[in-house]
Amino acid sequence: MYNVLIRPLKREDALISYQWRNDPDIWKFTGHRPDKIITQEIELDWIQRVLNEKDSCRFAILVDNIYIGNIQITNITLEEEGEYHIFIGEKDYWGKGIASLATWQLLRYAKERLNLKRLYLFVNPLNKPAIKVYERCGFIKVSDKIKMVFDLSRDLRPTVSVFMITYNHEAYIRQAVESILCQKTNFDFDIVIGEDCSTDSTRSIVMSIADQYPGKFKLLLHEKNIGAMANQMAVFSACTGKYVAMCEGDDYWTDPLKLQKQVDHLEANPEIVVSFTDYSIVDNKGILIKESKLVPEAKRHLNQEDLIIRHGIQILTAVFRGEPLRNNPNTKYINGDIALFAYLANFGEAGYLDIISGCYRISERGVYSSKEDGCKILIRRGMYMNLLNYKLTTNPIALQQQIQNLNFGLFNHYFNNGNVLRSLNVLASGVIFDLRHLRLFFITRFFKRLKRKILNITGPRQAMKILTFLGFIELVSV
Numbered sequence: 060m061y062n063v064l065i066r067p068l069k070r071e072d073a074l075i076s077y078q079w080r081n082d083p084d085i086w087k088f089t090g091h092r093p094d095k096i097i098t099q100e101i102e103l104d105w106i107q108r109v110l111n112e113k114d115s116c117r118f119a120i121l122v123d124n125i126y127i128g129n130i131q132i133t134n135i136t137l138e139e140e141g142e143y144h145i146f147i148g149e150k151d152y153w154g155k156g157i158a159s160l161a162t163w164q165l166l167r168y169a170k171e172r173l174n175l176k177r178l179y180l181f182v183n184p185l186n187k188p189a190i191k192v193y194e195r196c197g198f199i200k201v202s203d204k205i206k207m208v209f210d211l212s213r214d215l216r217p218t219v220s221v222f223m224i225t226y227n228h229e230a231y232i233r234q235a236v237e238s239i240l241c242q243k244t245n246f247d248f249d250i251v252i253g254e255d256c257s258t259d260s261t262r263s264i265v266m267s268i269a270d271q272y273p274g275k276f277k278l279l280l281h282e283k284n285i286g287a288m289a290n291q292m293a294v295f296s297a298c299t300g301k302y303v304a305m306c307e308g309d310d311y312w313t314d315p316l317k318l319q320k321q322v323d324h325l326e327a328n329p330e331i332v333v334s335f336t337d338y339s340i341v342d343n344k345g346i347l348i349k350e351s352k353l354v355p356e357a358k359r360h361l362n363q364e365d366l367i368i369r370h371g372i373q374i375l376t377a378v379f380r381g382e383p384l385r386n387n388p389n390t391k392y393i394n395g396d397i398a399l400f401a402y403l404a405n406f407g408e409a410g411y412l413d414i415i416s417g418c419y420r421i422s423e424r425g426v427y428s429s430k431e432d433g434c435k436i437l438i439r440r441g442m443y444m445n446l447l448n449y450k451l452t453t454n455p456i457a458l459q460q461q462i463q464n465l466n467f468g469l470f471n472h473y474f475n476n477g478n479v480l481r482s483l484n485v486l487a488s489g490v491i492f493d494l495r496h497l498r499l500f501f502i503t504r505f506f507k508r509l510k511r512k513i514l515n516i517t518g519p520r521q522a523m524k525i526l527t528f529l530g531f532i533e534l535v536s537v
Contacts, residue, residue, distance in 0.1 A: 079148030164274030220300030225308025331410030
């Protein structure tokens with residue numbers, strides 16, 4: 060398995076590539092065989108010249124960060140087409156699928172950055188291995204020379220789209236993105252980043268990395284802050300892969316084979332809709348807090364009830380099938396990881412893969428972790444309410460149970476913090492609430508305190524009316 064990337068060609072690449080120019084095996088099937096010995100100086104001059112061309116884009120192919128060949132588009136015209144070229148100079152990498160992985164990145168760059176409509180190439184009819192590569196990538200034979208053409212209006216759907224949302228993550232975003240870039244796979248993947256108008260240097264860091272590795276990124280650079288929910292939906296909409304992986308801008312992956320292992324897991328087990336793993340916890344300085352976060356009972360396949368009531372999935376570990384998100388218009392109401400995985404469980408179980416694949420960072424500046432406890436409860440309750448109201452799961456009973464538990468927790472939070480009126484507003488809000496649960500709460504722990512506070516606020520007569528309304532008339536004399 061290899062990590063394959065393309066980057067802009069540099070003049071100093073000539074110190075390696077000149078050797079390839081003099082290898083007859085490399086040029087055996089091409090029409091561009093050098094007629095003289097190529098020295099470093101000749102190659103340096105050539106690269107300097109072609110890098111100044113206005114009608115070409117030239118890139119180096121990197122395998123595990125080793126420069127092994129070139130890929131380029133030349134003769135770019137006003138008719139929005141260009142000529143494709145590729146060669147692998149390091150023969151140890153022939154027949155390893157490297158050309159296909161590099162080509163998919165170039166095709167994406169040609170379509171999304173250059174706005175070209177088609178690419179064409181010419182290939183020697185005797186070069187059967189090259190023709191197979193081009194056909195596998197989607198080039199179509201149009202003449203016997205052989206000329207092949209790729210129509211860039213086609214959908215360039217990768218095997219995996221990696222979802223990332225980020226806001227004010229300048230201290231962490233480079234590590235997060237590079238942990239994805241270093242993945243070794245035998246399939247194509249792209250990285251879709253929603254940058255939500257950060258007030259720090261997050262955006263410039265993301266753009267710099269994307270420029271360094273063309274064809275690997277799809278950047279959604281919002282002109283104003285749109286919030287986590289809207290950013291999430293925008294990124295999901297831009298993820299076109301058969302599978303979707305997730306990593307937020309302050310977390311990172313630690314296993315370079317994470318994507319390959321989890322795609323293999325999903326391919327081998329069609330009954331599961333999401334693959335998840337164990338993970339580690341680090342602090343905001345990257346210091347390890349806990350190596351293995353999942354409790355033993357969570358290290359198993361999980362059904363929808365498990366995901367709603369018992370165990371959550373950390374999104375940085377998840378890879379899931381993309382089609383369920385694209386086939387239901389109500390998925391725009393999915394807000395947060397709990398809701399996402401509960402919805403996906405309509406289509407299969409969550410399958411556990413027994414590896415540690417990444418690190419979740421605990422940070423006081425996190426969008427969720429920085430909120431006060433009552434706000435966190437409201438957010439979680441909103442997730443379940445959306446799932447219930449828009450019929451996004453097949454298990455409304457489990458949802459109602461969780462909503463009742465959260466309402467009780469919210470009431471308890473406000474009451475214990477001395478905010479009786481807000482706790483009473485929880486009752487008056489019309490949300491689902493198990494009143495028997497509430498009555499037991501009052502009887503066993505807090506009724507006397509509630510009565511005393513209501514008396515102090517309203518007086519005896521009004522307190523009687525409030526307690527009667529709540530169904531505690533038999534306890535008024537307590």
